[in-house]
Amino acid sequence: MAAEQGSAQLAPDASPQSGVSHGLIPLARPEIGDAEIAAVARVLRSGWLTQGREVAAFEAEFANFVGAGHAIAASNGSAALLLALRALGLEPGAEVITVSHSFIATADAVREAGAFPVFLDIEPTTGNMDPAKLEATITARTRAILCVHQLGMPCDLAQILAIARRHGIPVVEDAACAAGSEVRLDTHWERIGKPHGTIACFSFHPRKLLTTGEGGMVTTADAEIARKIRLLRNHGMSASALSRHEAPEVVFERYDTPGFNHRMTDIAAAVGRVQLARLPDIVARRRALAGRYHTLLARIPGLATPTEPGWARGNWQSYGVRLPERLDQRATMQRLLDLGVATRRGVMCAHREAAFPTGSWRSAGTLAESERAQDTSILVPLFAQMTVDDQDRVVAALASVCARCP
Numbered sequence: 001m002a003a004e005q006g007s008a009q010l011a012p013d014a015s016p017q018s019g020v021s022h023g024l025i026p027l028a029r030p031e032i033g034d035a036e037i038a039a040v041a042r043v044l045r046s047g048w049l050t051q052g053r054e055v056a057a058f059e060a061e062f063a064n065f066v067g068a069g070h071a072i073a074a075s076n077g078s079a080a081l082l083l084a085l086r087a088l089g090l091e092p093g094a095e096v097i098t099v100s101h102s103f104i105a106t107a108d109a110v111r112e113a114g115a116f117p118v119f120l121d122i123e124p125t126t127g128n129m130d131p132a133k134l135e136a137t138i139t140a141r142t143r144a145i146l147c148v149h150q151l152g153m154p155c156d157l158a159q160i161l162a163i164a165r166r167h168g169i170p171v172v173e174d175a176a177c178a179a180g181s182e183v184r185l186d187t188h189w190e191r192i193g194k195p196h197g198t199i200a201c202f203s204f205h206p207r208k209l210l211t212t213g214e215g216g217m218v219t220t221a222d223a224e225i226a227r228k229i230r231l232l233r234n235h236g237m238s239a240s241a242l243s244r245h246e247a248p249e250v251v252f253e254r255y256d257t258p259g260f261n262h263r264m265t266d267i268a269a270a271v272g273r274v275q276l277a278r279l280p281d282i283v284a285r286r287r288a289l290a291g292r293y294h295t296l297l298a299r300i301p302g303l304a305t306p307t308e309p310g311w312a313r314g315n316w317q318s319y320g321v322r323l324p325e326r327l328d329q330r331a332t333m334q335r336l337l338d339l340g341v342a343t344r345r346g347v348m349c350a351h352r353e354a355a356f357p358t359g360s361w362r363s364a365g366t367l368a369e370s371e372r373a374q375d376t377s378i379l380v381p382l383f384a385q386m387t388v389d390d391q392d393r394v395v396a397a398l399a400s401v402c403a404r405c406p
C-alpha cells in the first residue's frame, strides 16, 4: 500500500507541501492506486472519451452493486440531485421538504429545479431528518421529500417512506455520501441506492468513499424515470453518440424535450469502476476504525460520539463528535490543528447562509437542533488507510483539548 500513498491521494485541501510530510493528520484521503491510473490510460488510448462503454459498464456495475433496476451516471452529485428533481416534473413553486443541515448542494438542487425548499429540523443523535416532525410539514403544495443520508448514515427510511406513501409523495434520497451504507428494512439488510424511495443520488467527489474526481449517479427502479433522466442528462437528445456510432445505418437524432449537459466522461467512469470494486474493503476498514473511535473517545468526559441506529450500517464517510458545551468550536479546531490534527466544523445549515435569504425558504417549526449540531460538532480524521498510530494521535489530541479547558 505504501507505494500508493503519494500526493495523488491527498484530499483537495491537503497540498503535498503541507500536511502529511510535516506530520499533519489530514481529514480525509482518497484511495487511488495503480489500477485507477491504468484504467485512465486505457481510456485515453481507446479513442472514446465520454458516454461510451466505460460509462455504460459503470452504470451497470453500480446498479448491480446497490440492487437498482437502473443507474444513470452524471457529471457530479449536485447534477444527479437536479436531474432527479427535474424528472419528477415539479411545477414552479412546488415545495420540496428537505433539511437545511446538509452540504448546500441539497438546498441548491431544490432551487435550481425551480422548487421551494421547506426545511425540517434534524434528530440530534443521527443528524438526519426527524421523521416525527415530517407529517406536520406536508402541505397541499408538497411535491417531494428530499431526505439526506448525512455523512453516510442512513436516515430513518422506514418511517419517512411510510409517511410519504400515506400522502402519495415521491421520496428522493440524497445519498451523496452513502455509497456502501446499508439499511435494515423489516428483517433484511439492503444497500442504500436500491433505491428505497423513488430515486437515489450519489456523489463521487474526492470527499466521498468512491471517487471519480467529479462524478455522480442516479438510481431508480422506475424505467420511465430512468428514461427521462437519460434524456435530461444529454440535451434531450433521442439517440446517444454511442448508439449512433454502433448503428449500421444513418441515424438522425431528435430533441423532443429540454435538457442540458450533465454527462460523465469515460475517463471518470473507468476510475469509478475500479473504485467500486474497492468499495466493500474501504467500507470495512472505515467501519473498523469508527468502532475503535467509539471505544476510545467514549472515555473522554463531555465528548459525545455519533450514534448508529440498530437498523443502519453506515459507511462512516465522516466521523463527527459533539464537543463539550464549554468548548469554543473554532478555538478547539485551531488547538487541534496546532497539535497536527486537521478537522472541519460540523455539517453546515443552508438557511444561515446569505445564499438562502429569508423568503427563499420556509421551515415548519424551529431548526434549533440543526443549528446546535453545526455549532457544537467537528469532523475528525478518518480514512481507510489511517493507521492505528494516526488514530491514537487524534484521540490523544482530543483528550488534551477537552481536559485543558475550565
Ligand SMILES: *Cc1c(COP(=O)(O)O)cnc(C)c1O
Binding pocket: 076, 077, 078, 079, 102, 103, 105, 106, 148, 150, 174, 176, 177, 202, 203, 204, 205, 214, 215, 216
Ligand atoms: C457532496 C454532497 C453533495 C454534492 O455532490 P457533488 O458531487 O460535490 O456535487 C450533495 N449532497 C451532499 C449531502 C453531499 O455531501
